[in-house]
Structures are given as structure tokens and as C-alpha cells.
Amino acid sequence: MTASTSDQLSAVFGALADPTRRAILQRLREGDANVAELAAPFDVSQPAISRHLKVLEQAGLITRSRRATARLSHLEAEPLRTATQWLVGYREYWQESHDRLDELLARLREPAAETNATEPQSRKESQS
Amino acid sequence: MTASTSDQLSAVFGALADPTRRAILQRLREGDANVAELAAPFDVSQPAISRHLKVLEQAGLITRSRRATARLSHLEAEPLRTATQWLVGYREYWQESHDRLDELLARLREPAAETNATEPQSRKESQS
DNA sequence: CTCTTCTAGAACGAAATGGTTATGAATGAC
DNA sequence: GTCATTCATAACCATTTCGTTCTAGAAGAG
Numbered sequence: 026m027t028a029s030t031s032d033q034l035s036a037v038f039g040a041l042a043d044p045t046r047r048a049i050l051q052r053l054r055e056g057d058a059n060v061a062e063l064a065a066p067f068d069v070s071q072p073a074i075s076r077h078l079k080v081l082e083q084a085g086l087i088t089r090s091r092r093a094t095a096r097l098s099h100l101e102a103e104p105l106r107t108a109t110q111w112l113v114g115y116r117e118y119w120q121e122s123h124d125r126l127d128e129l130l131a132r133l134r135e136p137a138a139e140t141n142a143t144e145p146q147s148r149k150e151s152q153s
Numbered sequence: 154m155t156a157s158t159s160d161q162l163s164a165v166f167g168a169l170a171d172p173t174r175r176a177i178l179q180r181l182r183e184g185d186a187n188v189a190e191l192a193a194p195f196d197v198s199q200p201a202i203s204r205h206l207k208v209l210e211q212a213g214l215i216t217r218s219r220r221a222t223a224r225l226s227h228l229e230a231e232p233l234r235t236a237t238q239w240l241v242g243y244r245e246y247w248q249e250s251h252d253r254l255d256e257l258l259a260r261l262r263e264p265a266a267e268t269n270a271t272e273p274q275s276r277k278e279s280q281s
Numbered sequence: 282c283t284c285t286t287c288t289a290g291a292a293c294g295a296a297a298t299g300g301t302t303a304t305g306a307a308t309g310a311c
Numbered sequence: 312g313t314c315a316t317t318c319a320t321a322a323c324c325a326t327t328t329c330g331t332t333c334t335a336g337a338a339g340a341g
Contacts, residue, residue, distance in 0.1 A: 187317075189317075199317090200318085200319075200320080203318065207319090221317085222317040223316085223317060223318080224317075224319090
């Protein structure tokens with residue numbers, strides 16, 4: 026069960042390594058969305074977004090369902106916890122600056138505002 | 154300063170997406186090491202390890218110094234904190250299962266044993 | 282059934298990634 | 312200086328990744 030963890034970690038970290046995919050996750054915090062909605066903020070084609078979604082899905086970061094002809098993406102944060110736990114294993118190396126660790130711990134208990142500042146790239150006028 | 158954060162996140166997550174690089178970080182928890190020492194557990198050539206180290210260095214996860222002809226790698230955990238903070242921004246989506254979040258928080262305050270079980274790939278008999 | 286909507290897949294190209302071997306550069310020992 | 316040690320770089324190759332356009336398929340509307 027530890028061997029597969031390595032692969033899942035690689036998949037999750039790999040998925041998170043792309044700004045577009047992180048922005049997609051960010052968008053999904055507002056609620057489920059179909060591909061067109063997810064593609065809207067980006068200057069890339071719809072198939073490109075579909076493949077980003079596939080990467081996210083294979084990393085377990087999203088699940089998908091159907092509503093009519095649309096496919097809704099739903100954020101699944103479980104892999105993020107796995108990744109966080111891995112990172113937390115290195116917390117002893119942060120502790121040179123305790124105040125910032127305390128700050129992190131404080132934010133873990135806050136009601137949670139928006140922490141991420143992920144800016145999508147420039148829009149293109151598509152359906153004009 | 155938020156725009157560069159996106160690139161740093163991509164670099165860090167990208168660096169962590171490789172099992173060999175994660176294992177190198179794991180090794181560096183025991184202390185600084187030269188390239189030969191870092192390469193020993195893996196069945197890859199020395200230049201391959203050198204390039205992994207370059208990736209880790211560019212992500213800010215290690216720094217390097219010289220001791221005679223050797224180059225020592227030193228773990229720098231600051232980027233791990235940055236990555237963790239990004240992930241923590243999604244904690245509200247974990248909270249469906251509160252007990253496990255509590256467990257994570259508990260581990261954040263523990264004296265820290267080894268949390269990561271990263272197994273290096275098969276050894277090769279080099280200096281027999 | 283036909284038509285429209287929404288999305289995935291096929292086919293392709295450019296660039297990045299991860300590995301190799303061979304070689305050169307830096308440093309200390311002699 | 313010469314030699315040995317340690318590592319980085321160059322050159323190359325195979326694979327993956329990320330984008331494109333074009334097309335096909337699935338699901339509801341008429």
C-alpha cells in the first residue's frame with residue numbers, strides 16, 4: 026500500500042505542476058462546472074482543457090458526471106490531503122522560523138478565505 | 154510578487170512529481186551529501202542524478218556548496234512550506250472527514266518521526 | 282428520425298523530460 | 312607542474328507532454 030502511494034504522489038504533484046490545472050481546481054471551488062465553463066478563462070482550445078481534466082481525473086483530483094450532454098467536473102480534495110501529509114513530513118525542516126509555522130497552523134484553523142492567487146491567462150473572444 | 158509564486162509552485166510541484174527526486178530529498182534529511190552518495194541507491198548514471206539535483210536546485214529545494222572536489226547538496230525546505238500553504242488553502246474541502254484532518258493537525262505538532270516511506274529502486278552493485 | 286449541443290478522441294507537431302555515454306572543468310594531492 | 316577525484320556539460324535518443332485542428336460520439340430537443 027506504500028508502493029502505490031508513490032505513484033499517486035507523482036500523479037498528484039504532476040497534476041499540480043501546471044498553472045492551468047491549478048486554476049481549474051480553483052474554479053471548481055465555486056462549484057461543479059462543465060468543460061466549456063472551465064475552458065472559458067483560458068486562451069486554449071477545448072480539447073486541451075479536456076486533456077487537462079483527464080490528467081486531474083487520473084490523479085483523483087476531480088470526478089466527473091453527466092448532465093444531459095454536458096460533463097460536470099467535481100473537485101475531489103482527498104489527494105490534496107495525501108500530498109499535504111507528505112509535505113508535513115518535512116515540517117521539522119521549516120521550524121527554523123517558528124513564527125511562520127505558527128502562522129501556517131493558524132491558517133489551518135481559520136474559517137478559510139481565499140488563499141490562492143492563481144491568475145488565468147488572457148481571454149480570447151470565442152463565441153462572438 | 155504573486156505572479157512569480159505561480160512559477161515557483163509549478164517548479165516545486167514539478168520537482169516533487171518524480172519519485173527519484175523525492176527519494177533524494179528524503180536522503181538529505183539525514184544530512185548533506187555529495188553526488189556520489191546521492192546516486193548510490195539508484196540504478197541510474199551519475200549525470201542523471203546531477204540533472205535531478207539541478208531540477209531540485211532550480212525549484213529552491215536544495216542549495217549546493219563545495220568541499221574540495223565534492224559538491225554538497227543541502228535540503229532547503231522553504232519551498233515545501235510554500236507548497237503546503239497552497240494545499241492548505243483547500244482544507245475546507247477535506248473537512249468532510251474531520252477526524253482525518255484532526256489527525257493531520259496532530260501530526261503537525263508531533264515531534265516528527267519518519268513520515269515518508271519512499272523506497273528507492275533496485276540497487277546495482279557498483280563498488281564491489 | 283433529424284438536428285443541435287457538448288465533449289472526447291484521432292492525428293499531428295513542437296517542446297520538454299529523463300535517460301544514456303563521452304568528455305571537460307574544477308579542486309586538492311603529490 | 313602532473314595526477315586523481317568529483318562532478319557538470321555536451322550530444323544524442325526515446326518518450327512524454329502540451330498544444331493544435333478535425334472529426335466522431337453521446338445525449339437531449341424538435
